[in-house]
Amino acid sequence: MTEISAKYEQLIQDLRRDFRPQREWGEGRGLFLVIGHFLVGVAAGAWLFGLIFNYTPGLIAGFILAGGGGIAHLAFLGRPERFWKMVRHVRTAWISRGFVGLTLFLVGAALYLPPLVVTGWPWAADSVPGYLGWGMAACGMVVLIVYMGFVYEASKGIPFWNSPLHPVLYMAYALRGGIAALLVTMALFDAPGAGATRLVTIWIAITAVVIILFALEIQGALTGGNPAARQSVREMLAGRMAVYFYVGTLLIGLVVPLVLLSGHIAPLSVGVLAAIGLFSALGDFFMKYTTIRAGIYLPLRPRQARHR
């Protein structure tokens, strides 16, 4: 069976189901969207903490990750050559706002970063172009941290995503991802100083917030009365996405970093901090992947009847 006919057969099977899984975001080329959202979130977080800790390699990492995220978004689009048209609907569409945010961020970072890195650059970081770049990148960063969760929250067809907690959860993920990126860059570029200890403390606090928000979202989906949202939770905890959730999100993204942090395996060092950041980021990726793939469309039938 060719890939195309397999996809067609899959659609026919899905259309017969009461609970039809969404496959456009997360499967096939849709995986690029998950990668794009993950990279852009981490980039914005890395930029934020790079500014807070005055850490230029973190800013560079944020810029590179955002560029990678933009390319991943383009790879996902059915018609990437028309990407610039996404600026047209900023008034209502969160994707448009995200596109504007990413553009602001990349242009701003391209203005602000070079004088910090290259000696003899035509303008300084504390000149007008530098301040302009700082401002644009900061605006873009805020949009990037905020917009992704709202893209999902606006999806009325997928009740599991259509939760007011989703945007807050995605913001927390962006911050957690930013810290992870900084821990890795600190290990790659130079030895971590006192900043690393503070970063780890913030990582623990944000991880706790993520766990609480996620538990609330699951509880809301299970008790909210929407059968499609309940089915999504089942898919994630005991269905086709369970392996990704337990191994990717819980084990890699939570248990391994906490065990490493406890110092039972090895004393805290540059390498261990980098490993914590890497595993934490991987876990965040799997969290987004499982949440997106677990999306189930709202059933159309007014009441649930046995399907033929």
Add this chain to the structure above:
Amino acid sequence: MKWGMVIDLKRCIGCYGCQLACKAEHGTPPGVYYARVLKSEEGQYPNVRNLFLPVLCNHCEDPPCVEACPTGASFKWEEDGIVDIDHDLCVGCRACMMACPYTNRYFNDQPSHYHPQGATPYEAARTEPHQQNVVMKCDFCRDRVRAGKPPACVANCPTVARIFGDLDDPTSEVSRLIKERSGFTLHPELGTGPSVYYLPA
């Protein structure tokens, strides 16, 4: 004016005539269904009955797909309330598919033919106008309607289960049927204001 459709579930026999008429009218490729019929059964032997639910784009009053579209490719005609797609603007982000609570949008990324050996000359001619890697959906057969004809699914329904008309006109047949036979919409709780009504079976 606001075009709308009433589907009488008591009259629908699940013949798929609407689905086929739509395919023939629009030449949609495999995997793209502007009109579908959902079949299910309820009860236990010997008291069992078939349920048919024909579905299509609901051409909502407040369409979430239009709100979610980043390019404005999904839009609503002001003069008749039909929700449409400008395929030249669509970037294929599929946000509208996630936003539509009626799951009646399809992404056309399939080769436009039904047979393994390739498209027949007829198929090629019919499907050629469709762009690939964009989202497609029902447009209430806007070209037919503008020419004074009913949509293909309405014209070809053998049991006259589908009635098309102006929802803004209180004397139209659709308005009368909705009022007299307690017409209902799918997922009214979402506040989208669908233009497709169902009469109870």
